[in-house]
Amino acid sequence: MMGKIERYIREEISKDGTVSFALIDSEDISYEKISEIALNAERCGVKSILVGGSTAIDPFELDSVVKVIKRKVRVPVILFPGNVTGISPNADAILFSSLLNSDNPYFITEAQALGAFSIKKYGLEAIPMGYIVIGEGGTIGFIGRARGIPPEKPSLVAMYTLAAKYMGMRFVYLEAGSGVTSHISSSIITKVRDIFDGILIVGGGIRRLEDAKKLAKAGADILVIGTLLETEEFVPKLKEIVEGIKNLR
Numbered sequence: 001m002m003g004k005i006e007r008y009i010r011e012e013i014s015k016d017g018t019v020s021f022a023l024i025d026s027e028d029i030s031y032e033k034i035s036e037i038a039l040n041a042e043r044c045g046v047k048s049i050l051v052g053g054s055t056a057i058d059p060f061e062l063d064s065v066v067k068v069i070k071r072k073v074r075v076p077v078i079l080f081p082g083n084v085t086g087i088s089p090n091a092d093a094i095l096f097s098s099l100l101n102s103d104n105p106y107f108i109t110e111a112q113a114l115g116a117f118s119i120k121k122y123g124l125e126a127i128p129m130g131y132i133v134i135g136e137g138g139t140i141g142f143i144g145r146a147r148g149i150p151p152e153k154p155s156l157v158a159m160y161t162l163a164a165k166y167m168g169m170r171f172v173y174l175e176a177g178s179g180v181t182s183h184i185s186s187s188i189i190t191k192v193r194d195i196f197d198g199i200l201i202v203g204g205g206i207r208r209l210e211d212a213k214k215l216a217k218a219g220a221d222i223l224v225i226g227t228l229l230e231t232e233e234f235v236p237k238l239k240e241i242v243e244g245i246k247n248l249r
Contacts, residue, residue, distance in 0.1 A: 003125035005076050005093035006170070009199065009222075012047045017247045018216035020238075023050040023080065023203065023226035026065040034065055035072045040235050041225075042073045045242040049073060050224065051091065052080030063088040079124070082143060084115040089122035096126040097173065100160050101133055104145040129171035129201075130164025132157060134184055138204065140175060151184070154191035161192045172196060173224075176204025183211050186218035193219030207237070209244045216245040 012019050022041035024034060038049050049069055051062070066088040069077050079086055079094040087094065096119070099107040119126055133146035134157060141148050149156045157174065164172050174192065176184050183205035192200060202215050203224030212223055223245065228234050 002170075003093065003127075005078065005125050006127050008076065009047070013199070013221050017249045018220055018245045019047045019222055020045070020242045020245065021048045021050050021078075021201075021222055021224045022046045022229060022238075023052065023224050024065070024069070024229065025053045025226070026051055026062045027053045031064070031068045035068055037229050037234075038069045039072045041229065041238060042075050044235060044239040046075065046225070046238070047222075048076045048078050050078050050080040050095075051088075052082060052086055057083070057085050059085045059087065062086060063090055066090045078127075081115070082140060084111050084118075087115055087118050087122070087124070089124070091124060093125035093127055094119060095129045095171070095173070097129040097131040098164075098169075099131045099133065099140075099144045099146060100164060101149060102144050102146050107144045107146075127171055128169045129173055130161065130167070130169040131173045131175060132160050132164075133175045134188065135176055137175060151188070154185075154188040157188050158191045158195055161196045165196055165198065169198070171199045171201060173201040173203065183215065186214045189215060189218035189220055206241070209237075209240045212241045212245050213248060216248045219249065 024037060051066055066077055067090050076092040079091045102108055133141050134149045135151045137146050137148045161172050174184050184202055199221045201222040202220040206212055206223055206225055207228045215223060225238060228237060
């Protein structure tokens with residue numbers, strides 16, 4: 001059943017065509033800095049704050065981060081966990097994802113099973129999502145033991161996306177990885193868009209408006225901006241991306 005956060009996301013996409021989410025890594029950053037980043041990202045026009053981290057291992061620290069962010073922003077705070085330790089009872093929703101091209105079954109179904117009762121207990125809105133790593137995948141590629149799909153093979157990405165669709169996943173996230181130098185190609189997005197009518201999220205290596213526009217025009221519904229937020233002067237660049245990708249489709 002679709003919850004209110006998913007309905008909100010779909011409504012925002014319906015209005016703007018392509019929207020931006022900010023991704024805040026919950027590790028190795030002060031609460032004061034987290035508050036500042038989240039508030040500035042909201043002021044730039046992002047529609048949600050994602051909180052996660054591929055190596056996050058302290059659920060109490062994560063919960064504190066979520067509470068700090070929620071005191072500062074009005075947009076939904078959505079969990080983007082890399083493991084069962086990435087669950088907080090104070091978030092608005094969770095991207096309940098399966099890393100479809102992992103070599104380790106733990107990241108496909110086992111972590112999800114271990115976390116399911118906690119999500120139910122906390123009353124978190126779970127958004128079903130297929131997670132697909134392309135290329136080296138950065139940290140998540142290493143931690144999740146993802147067999148990264150070669151960037152020059154869009155048909156393989158489409159194959160995994162179609163599997164996600166047939167398994168009932170309403171969202172698909174195409175991931176290049178945190179800290180990577182290049183984003184996912186528009187040719188991959190175009191191929192995926194031809195066979196997937198759900199919500200398509202694209203993340204990793206998005207730092208310039210020029211690149212963001214290509215991804216939006218190719219069919220991305222949501223662009224996730226993460227590494228850019230780690231720079232001191234990210235505000236003008238983020239605002240440019242948020243405004244520049246609207247209604248390009």
